[in-house]
Amino acid sequence: MTGFFEMGGYAGYVWPAYAAAAVVMVGLWLLSLRGARLLEAQLRLLQESRPHRRRTAGKRTRPEEATGADA
Amino acid sequence: MHRFANPARFLRLAALVLPWSGGLTVVLLGAGLYFALVASPPDYQQGDTVRIMYIHVPAAWMGLFCYTTMAVASATALIWKHPLADVIAKASAPVGAGFTFLCLLTGALWGKPMWGTWWAWDARLTSMLILLFLYFGHMALVNAFDDPTRGAKAAAILALAGFVNVPVIKFSVDWWKTLHQPASVVKMGGPAIDASMMLPLLLMALGFTTYFVSVLILRVRAEIAGAKIRAIRLMQVHGQG
Numbered sequence: 001m002t003g004f005f006e007m008g009g010y011a012g013y014v015w016p017a018y019a020a021a022a023v024v025m026v027g028l029w030l031l032s033l034r035g036a037r038l039l040e041a042q043l044r045l046l047q048e049s050r051p052h053r054r055r056t057a058g059k060r061t062r063p064e065e066a067t068g069a070d071a
Numbered sequence: 072m073h074r075f076a077n078p079a080r081f082l083r084l085a086a087l088v089l090p091w092s093g094g095l096t097v098v099l100l101g102a103g104l105y106f107a108l109v110a111s112p113p114d115y116q117q118g119d120t121v122r123i124m125y126i127h128v129p130a131a132w133m134g135l136f137c138y139t140t141m142a143v144a145s146a147t148a149l150i151w152k153h154p155l156a157d158v159i160a161k162a163s164a165p166v167g168a169g170f171t172f173l174c175l176l177t178g179a180l181w182g183k184p185m186w187g188t189w190w191a192w193d194a195r196l197t198s199m200l201i202l203l204f205l206y207f208g209h210m211a212l213v214n215a216f217d218d219p220t221r222g223a224k225a226a227a228i229l230a231l232a233g234f235v236n237v238p239v240i241k242f243s244v245d246w247w248k249t250l251h252q253p254a255s256v257v258k259m260g261g262p263a264i265d266a267s268m269m270l271p272l273l274l275m276a277l278g279f280t281t282y283f284v285s286v287l288i289l290r291v292r293a294e295i296a297g298a299k300i301r302a303i304r305l306m307q308v309h310g311q312g
Contacts, residue, residue, distance in 0.1 A: 004108075004109070007119040007122070008113055008118045008119035009118070009119075010118060010119045010120045010184055013120055013123065013180045013181065013183065013184050014119055014120065014122050014123055014180075016180055017123045017126050017127070017176070017177040017180045017181070018104075018108075018126060020173060020176050020177065021126045021130070021173050021177070024169045024172065024173055025169070025173075025282060028165065028166065028169050028286060029282070029285070029286055029289075032286045032289040032290050032293070033289055035289070035290070035293040036289045036290070036292040036293040036296070038293075039292075039293045039296035039297050039300065040292065040293075040296045042296070042300055043296045043299050043300050043303075046300060046303050046304075047303070050303065050307075
């Protein structure tokens, strides 16, 4: 098993290459996932505070209530 | 052409594809890593440094593939004013930049023990560095305007102008005398690489591709949500909320 980690004497080149790939790819994946989730949650909040016009035409939320979701 | 222009339709398709592309990425990269690190032999000349190839070469392919995706999306956006095309171009750039950066970094880590230098200003390496700067330029330009549509248009023109670099990278090893070795997989007369090395290379390349699809979907979803949020805010400002 030690031979595996030594990489024939090239451990200092092989492992950093794989580590860099892991950091960049996992990092970009997590950032993209977080970005999508944050914005989609924000959008849902905005849409809930601002009910669909056709369905709730009679009892529409006033604009000052609708903007309350900005925070 | 415009069938997928509708974000709702895209989002339905994306919800269908994402679990598969994400699951495939894990399986392909898991198998790829096993064959790359454990079940493939060291090279008879390069020893274990050849294992860097299983990151380096797929990363290089993806650097070019993401840029091509970006250029095709940009052309679609400019010619057909396809609203989703701009979003796809914008979402591709950071992924392509990540792969291009990995290609350059792993190339340096491979070059030091094999060529005796981290870096050389040869045609292949330099054109790949230009690709990284094109990605950075695209990412900066797309966000440089208050009006997102203007930023998208400027970035699309940059992406198309910069596309000339893609064939230059591909053929740089044939056109100029370079330190970098010529193609050994995609070449006339079939690949000059042993099957034991071809398998991990293909697994990693496929895994990188499904990874790109997955991250692209996530980033496009974020862009669509962001655009809807902007639209709602705009309506509120104009007193229609």
